[in-house]
Amino acid sequence: MSSPDSSSRGTGRRSRDPEATRSALIEATVDLILRQGFAATSVGEICKQAGVTKGSFFHHFESKDAIGQAAIEWWGNFGTALYEEAWKDSGRDPLEHIGDLFSIMEGFTLDENRVCTCVVGIMSQETAQSNESLREMAARELERWTENAGRLIAAAKERHCPDADFDPEDVAWHLNSVWQGSMLIGKTIRNPSVIRRNLCMSREWLAGLFPDGVRSLLFSKQTN
């Protein structure tokens, strides 16, 4: 749970390393949001977990909201790294990239040491109607994911069936909704396998939108 690393020491002054302090605070916030939500997390708790005093906290962040924003941003970057293989332009068939995307999501559900849930989804649920600035950041991250997925789907459509009757952006929103809804349900019924089954069905559905001949590209193993 609490890592005995150099960033937190039981007693005495913290070493003077502002970036490490900032990171420790943000990472503690992300962890606490994932475990109990943002509203239920107090600044004192964040400080305790990061091994930082409250005075120091408010030197780095002007408010609790501010670290909420930083946490969303941190999670956004974490996601960008996680999905790198899918988002990056490799010259391979875009359908294969979509296959990578599914594989990455599937992989995310398989980590035994972490409950499969999402800072952006949690912050969305909690702040969408009560905190405009946090809502806006969460929305931006949701849109970023959808744009990336939509770009892949549009490219695959352009290449394989430009006249097919579906809108890539709509399909991307559907996929994002399945993803968010599955994580929400998976953690609530304490059964992450429902997430994988949903991803499997969505992948199958997506495959059905493309011609039979290229269908297998969506299911090819990730070349890493």
Added chain:
Amino acid sequence: MSSPDSSSRGTGRRSRDPEATRSALIEATVDLILRQGFAATSVGEICKQAGVTKGSFFHHFESKDAIGQAAIEWWGNFGTALYEEAWKDSGRDPLEHIGDLFSIMEGFTLDENRVCTCVVGIMSQETAQSNESLREMAARELERWTENAGRLIAAAKERHCPDADFDPEDVAWHLNSVWQGSMLIGKTIRNPSVIRRNLCMSREWLAGLFPDGVRSLLFSKQTN
């Protein structure tokens, strides 16, 4: 915003009507959960909105958790009433019932006076990992919805394509995930039309699981 009904009076003693008091408290809680979440809602706020004092609150509910449970239960009953047309056994083709289900969800997104969101989804997100009793109640409601939908899908499969290669319960979980995920995303990007587009795509996908001949049953207008 605040309804000037008989349940709240500015000054003086509240009329002696324990059931009305209880209802007022629960309905205030549901409303506040929908607008700002459970953790961000205080008992004082609930009391103020319901026109009840705190002493009275703790006469009816032994803790904040307890009214959280009551709110989930209230929402569950609200849902049962909302979906009645779809869940009830009418002798009509089960595929038509599934069509009703989609129409009801679609209708739920269309109310201009209410943001399309769900107490169960909110409570799931907030409590799944930090409050076992609330998590369990939310999970039970998610399972109830899925069982009802799954029963319809299973009946439709039995009648129209008993040998088809899909599991009705899996499909029902997928549908529930799309529903929850769509509401989450719809309110965050402030665009409920994404929910309707997602429902439309899921309906189309479901139709594709059944033989062409019966497809239209899923799209027939609700006979009410």
Added chain:
DNA sequence: TTTGACTAACCAACCGGTTGGTATGTAACA
């Protein structure tokens, strides 16, 4: 190379207000 002025990082103690919850009293109904 020392010194000293300046700044950013950090800290313990504290602030007014709010939290979930309680103790106690009172009025209405059976």
Added chain:
DNA sequence: TGTTACATACCAACCGGTTGGTTAGTCAAA
């Protein structure tokens, strides 16, 4: 008269945020 429904007044603990002050690093002048 006893029980239930309500109200008032209160509590310790905690909330987000501020205070005034200490310490460590930077850099320029001597």
